[in-house]
Amino acid sequence: MLTLGIETSCDESSVALVLDGRQILANVIHSQTDHSKFGGVVPEVAGRVHLRKIVPVYRQALSEAGVSLDDVDLIAATMGPGLIGPLLVGLTFAKGLAFAVGKHFIGVHHIEGHIAANLLEHPDLQANHLTLIVSGGHTMLVEVRRFGSYEILGATRDDALGEAFDKVAKLMGLGYPGGARLDRLAQQGDPKYHRFPRALLKEGYQFSYSGLKTAVALFLAKLSETEFERHKADIAASFQEAAVSVVVEKTVRAALERDLHDVSISGGVAANSRLRVLLAERLSAIKRRLFYPSVELCTDNAAMIAAAGFYRYQDEGPGELAINAVPYLRLDE
Ligand SMILES: Nc1ncnc2c1ncn2[C@@H]1O[C@H](COP(=O)(O)OP(=O)(O)OP(=O)(O)O)[C@@H](O)[C@H]1O
Ligand SMILES: [Mg+2]
Known part of the structure; x- marks a missing residue:
């Protein structure tokens, strides 16, 4: 099963293609450097950079993986926690893609993504x-x-x-x-x-x-x-x-x-x-x-989001297209 993952919760625009929650075909990460002069992430600036970058990063990921959107089975995107503007860019893009081509969609908890980075790389982790x-x-x-x-x-x-x-x-x-x-x-x-x-x-x-x-x-x-x-x-x-x-x-x-x-x-x-x-x-x-x-998988990336989306999908099936971004989202809710 091929999952397209999308991560835009903070200052990385990332799109990945992951096979069966384990094999990374592409994991393109654009790290924003626009914030260094401010000494911290400026949410408004981050949102605008995501808007500019999401389509090129998406195209590059498909091309590096050598697949087309037709080959994708599931689209997973970070829904929270994170900055509301940045989150909305990736989530809305993911939902739009899924709706347009009739693919399953699932929203992912960003921290569950970080946890999934370990599962992705270590099959023997209990x-x-x-x-x-x-x-x-x-x-x-x-x-x-x-x-x-x-x-x-x-x-x-x-x-x-x-x-x-x-x-x-x-x-x-x-x-x-x-x-x-x-x-x-x-x-x-x-x-x-x-x-x-x-x-x-x-x-x-x-x-x-x-x-x-x-x-x-x-x-x-x-x-x-x-x-x-x-x-x-x-x-x-x-x-x-x-x-x-x-x-x-x-x-x-x-x-x-x-x-x-x-x-x-x-x-x-x-x-x-x-x-x-x-x-x-x-x-x-x-x-x-x-x-x-x-x-590379420790800091924000979309491969971990694709993996987390895939594991959730195994348990729960597809998510709703109607979900919204949630800036403060608890892991145990
Ligand atoms: N080698 C390192 N030693 C210490 N800190 C590091 C190292 N590499 C990255 N970091 C720190 O990791 C943080 C970025 O991690 P990550 O991308 O997971 O955070 P985030 O996505 O901004 O936050 P969250 O995942 O909680 O929403 C930064 O604070 C960065 O300085
Ligand atoms: Mg993070």
């Missing part, structure tokens, strides 16, 4: 597993009972982990979005240079990242220009160590308490090199298996 979702907008520990059935164990009270990476990267002059650049810089630094706070480390499965960002801002304000230049990589590494330690600690604890053998990380920050290494070490010590998507 249906019942623990996933740590760490992205630009979410930080959550979730028990996946089976695909489509979720229990949220805890989430962030304020900033998401990816947001903390982006804000600290911006404070350090690394540009926006700077998570991946901060990761690269941190690889040359000493994580023990300074101990930044690890909020709520021992308390349940809740997270808080706004204090860490402020702690870095206050630390930077006290440094001279030369000290900053000399210790840039050390500061990045120290921030990253604090940020990552908290999610690692809680994930390990949840795997034990919930007695779950398989653990996955989903979302943009799943690409973080230190998170992967630290979590792999800690989980292997307690004989748990760790799964994460390849770097």
